[in-house]
Amino acid sequence: MTDLITTLEARHSQYVLQGTSQISDDELVDLINRVTVAVPSAFNIQSQRVAVIFGDEHKKLWNGIVKDALHKVAASEEAFAKTSAKIDTFAAAHGTILFFDDMAGTQQLSQQFPLYADTFPIYAEQSLGMLQMAMWAALSERGLGASLQHYNPLIDDAVRKEFKLSPNWRLSAQMPFGDFDIEHPTGTLERMAATDRVKVFGR
Ligand SMILES: Cc1cc2nc3c(=O)[nH]c(=O)nc-3n(C[C@H](O)[C@H](O)[C@H](O)COP(=O)(O)O)c2cc1C
Numbered sequence: 533m534t535d536l537i538t539t540l541e542a543r544h545s546q547y548v549l550q551g552t553s554q555i556s557d558d559e560l561v562d563l564i565n566r567v568t569v570a571v572p573s574a575f576n577i578q579s580q581r582v583a584v585i586f587g588d589e590h591k592k593l594w595n596g597i598v599k600d601a602l603h604k605v606a607a608s609e610e611a612f613a614k615t616s617a618k619i620d621t622f623a624a625a626h627g628t629i630l631f632f633d634d635m636a637g638t639q640q641l642s643q644q645f646p647l648y649a650d651t652f653p654i655y656a657e658q659s660l661g662m663l664q665m666a667m668w669a670a671l672s673e674r675g676l677g678a679s680l681q682h683y684n685p686l687i688d689d690a691v692r693k694e695f696k697l698s699p700n701w702r703l704s705a706q707m708p709f710g711d712f713d714i715e716h717p718t719g720t721l722e723r724m725a726a727t728d729r730v731k732v733f734g735r
Pocket of ligand 1: 543544546547679680681687718719720721
């Protein structure tokens with residue numbers, strides 16, 4: 533296993549995913565559970581929620597829910613065919629992690645601390661960002677590829693209905709994952725130099 537910084541440097545968006553996973557689904561669920569519990573949240577409200585979907589449920593998300601939603605808003609059949617081909621690449625993955633904010637927690641904080649009420653939805657999204665990054669890196673460390681997708685809010689109602697989730701669960705992101713061809717990774721390697729982004733004082 534590598535150290536944290538090496539893991540962070542090695543993670544990239546993998547868009548060409550396979551329907552297999554080199555670690556078992558049980559191990560994956562254990563990993564996802566551990567990462568979800570380990571990641572912090574503002575005021576320790578722990579409002580991040582996760583749904584992991586495999587097999588037919590995963591296919592249903594991409595080929596059913598996402599394609600149906602995109603078909604409704606597509607400018608033309610031609611435009612939809614293009615989008616649909618992209619969705620096929622996510623459907624081809626082994627599974628998807630869905631990330632949600634349990635708005636009940638965010639509302640509770642807003643009532644408890646009215647002075648900061650406007651800030652809590654921002655904290656909620658930041659806490660989810662931390663969870664998404666940690667999950668992405670943990671999958672990458674285990675040799676699995678993943679990407680971060682945002683078909684919300686188009687698909688929110690259908691997702692909640694299909695997976696019988698609380699109306700309080702607001703969808704934040706979708707992370708398809710699976711094995712990928714390490715000879716042909718697909719991420720963006722360009723990065724600005726740290727000297728353009730980090731200032732150091734007092735050294
Ligand atoms: C907050 C956030 C939102 C993103 N949303 C999407 C998205 O909706 N679709 C997508 O394909 N990639 C998305 N990405 C991936 C970025 O485009 C990608 O991480 C960036 O180009 C750097 O490439 P890398 O992941 O290969 O290092 C998102 C990344 C972040 C951090």
